[in-house]
Amino acid sequence: MTQEARLTIDTSALRHNAAILRDSVDAERVMAVVKANGYGHGALESALAFEAGGVDWLGVVDLDEAVALRRGGVSLPILSWLHAPGETFERAVQFEITPGVSDLAQLEACAAAGVPAVHLCLDTGLSRNGAIEEEWEALFDRAAALEREGVLRVEGLMTHLSNTSPQDDGHQTASFVRAVGMLDERGVHPPLQHSAASAAALTYSSPRTAMVRFGLAMYGLSPFADRSAADLGIRPALTLAVPVIGVKAIAAGESTSYGYTWRAERDTRLALLPIGYADGIERIASNRVRVLLGGRLCPVVGRVAMNAMTVDIGPDGGADSVAVSLGDEAVLFGDAAAGHPTVADWADATGTITYEVVARLSHRLPRRYA
Template sequence: MSALAEAVVDLGAIAGNVRTVAAVTGTDLMAVVKADGFGHGAVPVARAALGAGAGWLGVTSAAEALALRDAGITAPALSWLHRPDDDFAALIRAGVDVGVSTTTHLHAIVDAARQVGVPATVQLKVDTGLSRNGASGDDWPEMVAWARKYEVEGGIQVRGVWSHLADADVPGSQCLPRQVATFEEALRIARHAGLHPDLVHLANSAAALSAAGTRFDLCRVGLALYGVDPFGASGPGAFGLRPALTLRTTVVNVKRVPAGTGVSYGPEYVTGRATTLALLPLGYADGLPRAAEGRAQVWLGDRRRPIVGRIAMDQCVVDVGDLPVAIGDPVVVFGADDAAPSVTEWARWAGTNPHEILTGIGARVGRHHIHEGAHIS
């Protein structure tokens, strides 16, 4: 049974974006495939990225990391957000690097490593100004000292030191150089304590593309991997990234209505003239944010047409004017075509970021993966 809407993911675009970013950075890349690959499908995206030259995979949770291993993906991977009582033993057995942000987590990881009988490979995270995860202030030297002790004892191997940037996508950011300086001081402290990390990384997509001083050994690429300009360009942008996901559906009902017709709940929209309304089987349960009401558009009948009235859980209405639209006509909500709305535009209409739009695509939207036009899933 076919879905009422589908997200078509071009894995060729994923691969091309890896090569595009790598050509700029000159470093190894970590393809960030958390949140099911930003809604694109973590496993096929991971394979495409690795095939294009990415050396690492990045995920948030143990479940995400182990799902990659269960799919047969053995590439180096980092998982970085955990409870202290997480199943670190499973990560250690699976050969997944564990991100460490507190001494509490570090002690728990070492306990798990002792149970498994294999050293845990860890990457220590320092908070350089984002004020989220990572050790900061006096906690950093303490965590580094414990890490060195455990490394000498054979409980862990410290492979990396890393952090995350707060506003690398803001041109002229004053926070960025402060974070770089804080990061370099944290590296000095770690090395002075006797740690010798093989992998030092700080840059996200925006920094990887624009700030050479943040690149170090590895760049973590999330949004750019999926072809979205991290600086908010709606079209191709300055970096040659290719959007990988097209969200599309078809018209399921058409009706001609007179002026003064209320549309959807409220109604908050009333037609100002005789017009044709097209019904789409997509709503906020499928990822169309209600916050975009009154601004959002779709591509229908070779032109952009507005969504009118409230977006409902399962459906929305498009005012097509006098276009000759019929049931079954194709609709692009957002996608790679320059003429169609982009995910960046949808984010702007909803007052959010592209990440939320992509990861918000609902489970009942079918995912289909293609590579250079060939359907593969």
């Protein structure tokens, strides 16, 4: 039944967001991050829309994601920053992908493979990938030597901020500036320096020489709790709708789905929707979210199952009754401007963040591009 779900991506919204975000920052270059299947929106189609919207770079996690973009016809520069141990980077050369390197082993492998340019990836606090401060001297010495010998260029220097507080971001930025100074002393001047993702790029002014890496905001989702997408001038691109495949009357006291976690307080009707946690709808959404159906916001009741969930559409003919026929479309989330529940509504109701709601949408769901 999953085929009947309609996951529609409005590519004009993606293009619009790229253009708006580009204008909203001082940074000279803008990267669109299309990892994790373009935050659930489809990596290739999103990349092409962002390219049309005027971004300069694309960012992905690994070489697999980058190669898929190249095979799909993407010509923009692509940066990838997480690599398996022992990665040889031959694919980076073959497909013209720029690796973000986190350690000496990756730098040596890039040099051996003939990668022409790298970005050095620094850990300034997140303790994930990136070289820690104690490793900088050795990494920078070797990078400087490779650059002097004409083996490769250090085209970029990057770190990733935690968005914890202005003070924490400030500590990370001070570290980053120290690294720029250390490279400077070695005669290495990476032209692309980048640390800000959506939240930081829209909060702090970036040096004009910098690049910013927009993920979430490119898709029309706000990285802030207190500023909506509309406040930022961006438009959500994704709408998830499913057809009603059954309508059933139940009596007061009866229930629905596993564990009978909800019981009808009155005679009512339930609409059955063919979507569930196998499609990326979190089970924790059970009894917590609403969908737009028949012009009304109707609650999801009972447990979200693997492939199905049920919605209370009220008694037939009652004051809060919704006229529903088989095949009618229920919108799970989309654009607030169209009266849809939003991805942010789902994230709030389920105790997560908008990133997770969209990134977990299953590959099973066919994407349609409008």
